[in-house]
Amino acid sequence: MRKDMQTPSRKLDHLQICCNTQVEAGRAGFEDVRLAHAALPELDLEGIRLQTRFLGAELGSPLFIAAMTGGHPATTEVNRRLARVAEEFRLGMGVGSQRAALEHPELEESFTVVRDEAPHAFLCANLGAVQLRDHGAEWAERAVEMIEADALCIHLNFLQEATQPEGDHDARGCLAAIADLCRDFRTPVILKETGAGITAETARLIWGAGAAAIDLGGAGGTSWAAVEVERTGGDEALKALGQRFLGWGIPTVVSLCEVAGSGPVIATGGVRSGIDIARALALGADLGGMALPLLKPAMESEDALEQTVRAFLRELRVAMFLTGSGSVRDLAQVRTYITGTTRQMLCE
Amino acid sequence: MRKDMQTPSRKLDHLQICCNTQVEAGRAGFEDVRLAHAALPELDLEGIRLQTRFLGAELGSPLFIAAMTGGHPATTEVNRRLARVAEEFRLGMGVGSQRAALEHPELEESFTVVRDEAPHAFLCANLGAVQLRDHGAEWAERAVEMIEADALCIHLNFLQEATQPEGDHDARGCLAAIADLCRDFRTPVILKETGAGITAETARLIWGAGAAAIDLGGAGGTSWAAVEVERTGGDEALKALGQRFLGWGIPTVVSLCEVAGSGPVIATGGVRSGIDIARALALGADLGGMALPLLKPAMESEDALEQTVRAFLRELRVAMFLTGSGSVRDLAQVRTYITGTTRQMLCE
Amino acid sequence: MRKDMQTPSRKLDHLQICCNTQVEAGRAGFEDVRLAHAALPELDLEGIRLQTRFLGAELGSPLFIAAMTGGHPATTEVNRRLARVAEEFRLGMGVGSQRAALEHPELEESFTVVRDEAPHAFLCANLGAVQLRDHGAEWAERAVEMIEADALCIHLNFLQEATQPEGDHDARGCLAAIADLCRDFRTPVILKETGAGITAETARLIWGAGAAAIDLGGAGGTSWAAVEVERTGGDEALKALGQRFLGWGIPTVVSLCEVAGSGPVIATGGVRSGIDIARALALGADLGGMALPLLKPAMESEDALEQTVRAFLRELRVAMFLTGSGSVRDLAQVRTYITGTTRQMLCE
Amino acid sequence: MRKDMQTPSRKLDHLQICCNTQVEAGRAGFEDVRLAHAALPELDLEGIRLQTRFLGAELGSPLFIAAMTGGHPATTEVNRRLARVAEEFRLGMGVGSQRAALEHPELEESFTVVRDEAPHAFLCANLGAVQLRDHGAEWAERAVEMIEADALCIHLNFLQEATQPEGDHDARGCLAAIADLCRDFRTPVILKETGAGITAETARLIWGAGAAAIDLGGAGGTSWAAVEVERTGGDEALKALGQRFLGWGIPTVVSLCEVAGSGPVIATGGVRSGIDIARALALGADLGGMALPLLKPAMESEDALEQTVRAFLRELRVAMFLTGSGSVRDLAQVRTYITGTTRQMLCE
Ligand SMILES: Cc1cc2nc3c(=O)[nH]c(=O)nc-3n(C[C@H](O)[C@H](O)[C@H](O)COP(=O)(O)O)c2cc1C
Ligand SMILES: Cc1cc2nc3c(=O)[nH]c(=O)nc-3n(C[C@H](O)[C@H](O)[C@H](O)COP(=O)(O)O)c2cc1C
Ligand SMILES: Cc1cc2nc3c(=O)[nH]c(=O)nc-3n(C[C@H](O)[C@H](O)[C@H](O)COP(=O)(O)O)c2cc1C
Ligand SMILES: Cc1cc2nc3c(=O)[nH]c(=O)nc-3n(C[C@H](O)[C@H](O)[C@H](O)COP(=O)(O)O)c2cc1C
Secondary structure: OOHHHHHHHHHHHHHHHHHHOOOEOOOOOHHHEEEOOOOOOOOEHHHOEOOEEEOOEEEOOOEEEOOOOOOOHHHHHHHHHHHHHHHHHOOEEEOOOOHHHHHOHHHOHHHHHHHHHOOOOOEEEEEEHHHHHHHHHHHHHHHHHHOOOOEEEEEEOHHHHHHOOOOOOEOOOHHHHHHHHHHHOOOOEEEEEOOOOOOHHHHHHHHHOOOOEEEOOOEOOEOHHHHHHOOOOOOHHHHHHHHHHHHOOOEHHHHHHHHOOOOOEEEEOOOOOHHHHHHHHHOOOOEEEEOHHHHHHHHHOHHHHHHHHHHHHHHHHHHHHHOOOOEHHHHOOOOEEEOHHHHHHHOO | OOHHHHHHHHHHHHHHHHHHOOOEOOOOOHHHEEEOOOOOOOOEHHHOEOOEEEOOEEEOOOEEEOOOOOOOHHHHHHHHHHHHHHHHHOOEEEOOOOHHHHHOHHHOHHHHHHHHHOOOOOEEEEEEHHHHHHHHHHHHHHHHHHHOOOEEEEEEOHHHHHHOOOOOOEOOOHHHHHHHHHHHOOOOEEEEEOOOOOOHHHHHHHHHHOOOEEEOOOEOOEOHHHHHHOOOOOOHHHHHHHHHHHHOOOEHHHHHHHHOOOOOEEEEOOOOOHHHHHHHHHOOOOEEEEOHHHHHHHHHOHHHHHHHHHHHHHHHHHHHHHOOOOEHHHHOOOOEEEOHHHHHHHOO | OOHHHHHHHHHHHHHHHHHHOOOEOOOOOHHHEEEOOOOOOOOEHHHOEOOEEEOOEEEOOOEEEOOOOOOOHHHHHHHHHHHHHHHHHOOEEEOOOOHHHHHOHHHOHHHHHHHHHOOOOOEEEEEEHHHHHHHHHHHHHHHHHHOOOOEEEEEEOHHHHHHOOOOOOEOOOHHHHHHHHHHHOOOOEEEEEOOOOOOHHHHHHHHHOOOOEEEOOOEOOEOHHHHHHOOOOOOHHHHHHHHHOOOOOOEHHHHHHHHOOOOOEEEEOOOOOHHHHHHHHHOOOOEEEEOHHHHHHHHHOHHHHHHHHHHHHHHHHHHHHHOOOOEHHHHOOOOEEEOHHHHHHHOO | OOHHHHHHHHHHHHHHHHHHOOOEOOOOOHHHEEEOOOOOOOOEHHHOEOOEEEOOEEEOOOEEEOOOOOOOHHHHHHHHHHHHHHHHHOOEEEOOOOHHHHHOHHHOHHHHHHHHHOOOOOEEEEEEHHHHHHHHHHHHHHHHHHHOOOEEEEEEOHHHHHHOOOOOOEOOOHHHHHHHHHHHOOOOEEEEEOOOOOOHHHHHHHHHOOOOEEEOOOEOOEOHHHHHHOOOOOOHHHHHHHHHOOOOOOEHHHHHHHHOOOOOEEEEOOOOOHHHHHHHHHOOOOEEEEOHHHHHHHHHOHHHHHHHHHHHHHHHHHHHHHOOOOEHHHHOOOOEEEOHHHHHHHOO
16 A cells, blocks of 8 residues: 555544444543432423534534544545534534545545534534644634634544554654644634543643643543554564553543642543443533544434434433433532542542 | 323333343443452351331341332233232232322222232332322322332332433422421331432432431433434434433442441342342342342243242352351441442442 | 251251251351461461460360251260360360250250260360240350350341241340349350341440350351251242241351440351451451351361361461461451452441 | 582472463453553554663563573573573563572582573572571672573562472561662662562562562462472372462452552562563552563573563564553553452452
8 A cells, every 4th residue: 555545544444443343442430420310400301402602613513523534535435524513512513633635635624624514513623733833823723714613622632643553653842742733723623632641740741731621532442453453464572462442541531530629621532421421520521532442333324413412412412301400510410429430540 | 002001011111121121221230340259158048037127117028129110901910910929928029119109099909909919018109209209198198098108119210211212301399398298197108219329429328318217329320311312213213312311320339338327228220149238238238139030930920930039049049158148137248349441330 | 847946957958958968058258358378477387376265265276166056865985076076176165955955854965975074175065046036045144054155145136037837927126035044044155146147236245245256157158048948848939938048147257247346245147167267257256157068067076177177277277377377366466368159248 | 419419409399380280270360451452553664663771771672581590400401591581671670589500509500501602681699598698698699690690589488488399488587688688789689589479568668678670470470389290299188288379369450559669679489471461560569570481481492582582572572562652651550440359369
């Protein structure tokens, strides 16, 4: 394969692997979190307001469609469906890394379809920290323009880089590049892990660089080490390396407890139900992001995706009802019970 | 089916589902509680007094028959048996929700049988908080009169309402309706959850409204989400919703530890032996309520039910003996060892 | 069967049930205790002194043969073997309850054999607290004389009494009877539970009554509820009652931690190896008692029993070596690591 | 077999048993340790410096080849391969106990091959504490000279001695012999357990004796009780004894936390990946030692061994990258999350 065409084809690999194999590893910690039940909610279930604000935008609910795809013609349809549902429910949505389209403008359509279908949605462009460092604000600008994005996610995925065949192994200069970007960029910048979580220490670096928000991307959901293990082909050493790192990283709930309160936070990684979104918000997140649980229905049909989203929002609504939360803001006040390993990790 | 006849038929569904399928979910926490053994009890086992007082009434023991049924002709026999056993052992007993009979007076017999058979028992009428709000003190009055009740249970079941096909989704105004009722009502009012538990916060609301007692109805016994899952028919979305909420709520033991000491408390939800009743009382409950463990024998025969109750009372008596408790009051002083998840939930 | 011959036949039942069915229940907690390893023990393994003193007597080791049998002609041989091994290793040994022989002097031989075979051993006579109360110092005297005992164990077994067909259900007056006995009796009195453990509170009562030592008889080894379950015959209610109480009581390690330091203590109940004896001593016990693990070899042959005891003593010796304990006294200083449920029960 | 030829043949037994049977027992605790992830490592993965210093020597990485073999002609090839890989990667390496060669100089070649093949490696001679005590500085000198060693490991293996057929049971005088040796010896002396761990108390003794470093040899990896169980032949008593002690000792991570900070430490025992080495260093170890995981490939071929070492170093490198550690020194600052039993053992 032509080396410069590796990115797009990799994107297709990822979708297929995520749909057909077990790519989740570890525990995000949501099963260790129980919400205080309000036996007397004093609310009308149907009147509960899921709406929320994030970085100045009005969102229909705190369910965020986490960055997944684009960059290969065959992903256009998936992005179209995600976008249509984002528009319908006024969800925030991230696109997958735009690197492929920045390198090969003929692939842009797989991204631009998102804005076409979701003219009013809060959309997040997506670029790797390494690409930002190597190509600077110009690529960031182009990424945002490509989809008329409302925010730009800079993703951090060094666990994946270190365990994938064609990974980028030089992480130097990323922080400076992020700080440079944040200084002048007109669009808010979100720093986003992709499965290994953000510690309190890293959060301080990120806020110090001027980011507008953090997407935790904690451990316990889709594991990129697991995904890359499937792509190692005959390279047994690389495969074994990936397997060792399946359990690496900070579980989403632990990461959330470390970062909550320091700035706007999207909790992504192992969020698997509307109740999990409620748990995340009770623990201090602003939004709860989901990738894998939306991918399978999105590859099936728009209808399947819509039903899935509707079900998650229903669960969230019921969880809000049963915690006496009339609004997303109320949810942040709900008392939680934290047990098990998660509790132990929080009590260092 | 005529919509106005839905309630009675639903009642029958419930009994059959509870008898034939696994409707218990989660853990109530009793297995995490161990009682301090008194190697030298200094008591006569047969002389131990199980008698206790609750809301001014003399009860033969702290085993309470939790609200279950009535409202369909086929349930009359079950209620008759429960009532006869309540009378025999002087147990407190609740009837199931009287809504059906309030709407359809021809169904009253399935409730009145209880007072007929148990002229001296402490009986609790039963009405949903939503029905109270919608029909006011008049229905409360009629419910009490129907069985010459000694107390009125207002049940809170919003988890069930939110996950059942014909559920009531508007919970507004219930607290005010309860407060209104408590202000003037001549019969003591008990607020009762039905499987999701009462937190310390909710207990404060309830006492503030003027209730005379709380029945915790904690998680870990019969799960109404589980029951309703069986009734969703073809509605896959509703079924999935119910399944998500199987684990919802505050386990009975945790709920008990939060509420104990603030007023009269019945601990219901996952009480499965006389030892569990002793545990509940050692942790501060006034009575231990049981529904499911009595339902199966009650549907079989009066004799089966009587033997079951006798066995539970024997276990309670032995547990009192082995903790050196000559009376129910002594039991409240017994030291407990709390371990596991329950312990973690209590140490927030 | 003649009612007055019930005791001896029951004794035989017990041996057979203990040998042929699973009569252990729960966990004594020894698996939660780890001893600090001494990598540089500075000892000669073969020179380690297992000898210890207990109630003024010199014992060959802290392994105590807990009370088991006697009272039926068929048990004479078992007691003979236990006694010969006690004599050989200078172990302390208790005989089973002597009630049968006190009621039927023709059964005395099954006890007297013990002193015949073990002229120098530290022997403990055995009587139930109820028998002491009912028959007073005279029976105590006769029990001691029968085997020229060095101490008298008064056993507390109300869990068993409450769950066995012919159980004694009146426990009143036992404490006073014990105090009366201790006041004048020339032989030291040991209070002994038989599987449900002694709490700190009960220990205070026992010391207050003037006892010379406590045998904890904690939960987690032989469960008398389990044994009695096998003897309920057709009485399903009694069987069910016994099963409920299988897990009752204070685990031996927890009981030990509550009682240690307050007076001489034998830790019995679930001691299953020489390492367990070492653990018990490190936690503050003076002796570690075993019943069930010695019963099976004792019923086989003297040789089997001797090998079993030798193995336990070897394990104890090695554990002392690897903790740098040249003597039983040193063992009491060894640091322990306590984890799991046991740890949680200790941190109330 | 001639008694004086027992040592060499035993050495061969050990290798075969370790390769063909399950000789690991318990848990070293590494699975309870999670490292704080650095989402923004600001490093070049390939530029990370694995080099470190230990006792004045420059090592290519903190992976230490723990003492394994020598002393039988058939082990020469295994030692050759280990040595060649040590030379290639500049790893520290220990040889197995040299007792056999000190007693039978014709066996020296199985040791001298190591220095021949690894002229620049940091090599550790190896002698049992008992041999040191019995033969004094002369044997220590000869052991060092035999391989021109850079340090001398005195191993402590009393768990093994106590459970093996021909074990040395007298541990007296070892500490004095060590102190004597350390006083004048020109080569640094390392005290090394072999599977039961070093407590804080033992560490104090060791530092007091003047040792230069400690190799923890904690529990949870190769269990010598398990190895010796395989060698008991028909001796059932010895086999049973060994089995009782399978779980004996202080897990490596617990031992490490007790000893860290008090002097140079090698963490050996259950280290099974490069991530485990990183965990050990984050908890305060200077080197992470491995025996069993290197034995199987070393018995296969030099190539297999080289690939194994390369994989472990790669894992270590990636773990350093993902914790933002550019050097081994940085790794020591990485925050850890400790959970489970390990955490409980640390909080006494
Ligand atoms: C198929 C797939 C592709 C993804 N591609 C990207 C990407 O290009 N950029 C990015 O920042 N995150 C990407 N992610 C990571 C997700 O945004 C998210 O952080 C992660 O999957 C954890 O969420 P989950 O457990 O709900 O899947 C991808 C995830 C999936 C499943
Ligand atoms: C068949 C059945 C019907 C019930 N119906 C009512 C009801 O009408 N009103 C009410 O307050 N609780 C009702 N309950 C709830 C019980 O009173 C009790 O709170 C709950 O089942 C937990 O106790 P358990 O685990 O012992 O079953 C019902 C329970 C069962 C099993
Ligand atoms: C067969 C058998 C008979 C026993 N009989 C008596 C007895 O008569 N008196 C007594 O005090 N304890 C008796 N015990 C209890 C033991 O002394 C001991 O406290 C208990 O079994 C716990 O120890 P273990 O777990 O090692 O069996 C008996 C135990 C067994 C197994
Ligand atoms: C086959 C084999 C032979 C060993 N021989 C010795 C030895 O002679 N001297 C010594 O100090 N340790 C010896 N050890 C112990 C190791 O150095 C190490 O402390 C122990 O195996 C724990 O590490 P592991 O879990 O990685 O195997 C040996 C280990 C193995 C597996």
